[in-house]
Amino acid sequence: MVTVIDLFSGCGGLSLGAARAGLPPKIAIELDGHAAAAHSKNFPKCKTAKLDLSRVDPRSLSSLYKGRPDLVIGGPPCQGFSYIGKRNQSDPRNDLLDRFFQIVAELQPRAFMMENVPGLLDRSSIQMLERALDRVATEYTILPPTILDAADFGAATHRKRVIVIGYDPLDVDNLSFEQVNKHRSLPATVWQALEGLPEPGDKDIANVGFFESPYISLVNRRSKNLGDRAKLEAFNNGQVSGFVATQHSEEVQRRFAKTAQGKTEKTSRFFRLDPNEPARTLRAGTGADRGSFQSARPIHYKSPRVISVREAARIQGFPDWFDFHPTKWHAHRMIGNSVNPLFSEAILKAISIALGVSRTEIEQSDDQQLAVMAN
Incomplete structure (x- = not known):
């Protein structure tokens, strides 16, 4: 059984994509009570906690699972980098970007994936990302942060996001955005x-x-x-x-x-x-x-x-x-x-393959799913 941890999970767009890519979330952390409640209902086998990650000791999360995590995913709040907002570089929520990588450094997963707004790669913001990535630069191979559009992966909406992927080169190989792009498909209308x-x-x-x-x-x-x-x-x-x-x-x-x-x-x-x-x-x-x-x-x-x-x-x-x-x-x-689940599934499918995880145990028909629930 894989161990996947979803930080800043919201209602579960990343979690749903992960589950469908053979990486069902085991732990999810979300501060907003309504979003955490929705995540808990839709992912009943996942331990969903309403917690403020800016105040949580990352070492306390390790008590919720055994062994080494396979994957940490998440989308830290991005208002300070967003083109839609005021783009306030002193917005305290910007610190949660660094917090994500601090937690990754502490938990030492085999791989991680973070998504955020395109404004994060602007000249005024990218230094914050680079400083955050310094926390994991020694232990992980980090792919160049790349902007992808959900519509290029079968979604019925445009939604451009910065995707940051890192992996332990001693444990994972053949992971690249070329592998991610193999899962592209035409947009839906x-x-x-x-x-x-x-x-x-x-x-x-x-x-x-x-x-x-x-x-x-x-x-x-x-x-x-x-x-x-x-x-x-x-x-x-x-x-x-x-x-x-x-x-x-x-x-x-x-x-x-x-x-x-x-x-x-x-x-x-x-x-x-x-x-x-x-x-x-x-x-x-x-x-x-x-x-x-x-x-x-x-x-x-x-x-x-x-x-x-x-x-x-x-x-x-x-x-x-x-x-x-x-x-x-x-x-x-x-x-x-939320993250578009079709988009997140495509990205995480490439990571799932690199981690050596099979999807066959996850994919079941509707009738089989109801039978599982009945038991």
């Missing part, structure tokens, strides 16, 4: 992502049925020991959550209806989705320390409204059985903060 979903309404649960397409089949795969029992059983009966509609005035609906696909509505500045292209990056909005503002959600390509939680999840690559939060605000925030 918004239409493919949202195909078969009903209109949102007054109730959270809707009957989605068993509509299948290549993209939806890929997104809705289930792996051993993943998913909340109640949500999986509902999904097996065609019932899916995330369909509470956002109420718009008649005037707003008229403006949305007049906005062409792939264009921005002039008053709200909301972007209307183009059904034949991947979506723009879904944003999370600001946290409580920044006013709890919700990021603008895109306008549906056909209906004069913003997208629902489930539609956002489909675009971001989460399966229909994945559970977020009962409120739209928290659910959209989790999705906007």
Whole structure:
């Protein structure tokens, strides 16, 4: 059994990709209580803890597993480097970048993978990354940090991220971005992502049925020991959550209806989705320390409204059985903060192969997964 540790895990975009790449997370650490609760529900076999990693002694994490970790993954908070934010180099959250590598140095995994915003490689920020990497430079071979776009790995959305990969050269070989790029695939479109979903309404649960397409089949795969029992059983009966509609005035609906696909509505500045292209990056909005503002959600390509939680999840690559939060605000925030699972799976698949891990024990059919849960 492999030992994978997900730091700053959020609701589990990296964890889901890892599990599908044959690297199911054993430990996950997340400070936000709502995101940690969602991770715990969707990864019931993983030890998910709500902890502030800036205050945790890394040595205390070693009591949660035996032996040497195979992989440490994570996406430290990135507001201080983001093009969307104020790009404050003194933002205290920037220290969590260094903290990630400090923990890696302490735990000594066979390999690690960190993701972050492209702004981290800018001239004003890259020195912070270099100083953080100095903590592990002696023991690990570190691949040149590289910007990748989720859309180049089968996602239905553009989302560029800096990927940093390191490995113990005495234990792992044949790991490179060339290996990662072997898992590239054509992007999905918004239409493919949202195909078969009903209109949102007054109730959270809707009957989605068993509509299948290549993209939806890929997104809705289930792996051993993943998913909340109640949500999986509902999904097996065609019932899916995330369909509470956002109420718009008649005037707003008229403006949305007049906005062409792939264009921005002039008053709200909301972007209307183009059904034949991947979506723009879904944003999370600001946290409580920044006013709890919700990021603008895109306008549906056909209906004069913003997208629902489930539609956002489909675009971001989460399966229909994945559970977020009962409120739209928290659910959209989790999705906007997450790593696209299709993207993370592609990257982690290359790492999984380099680590010598087989995926066959992870891949099971839906019926087999329900049988596993029943036992």
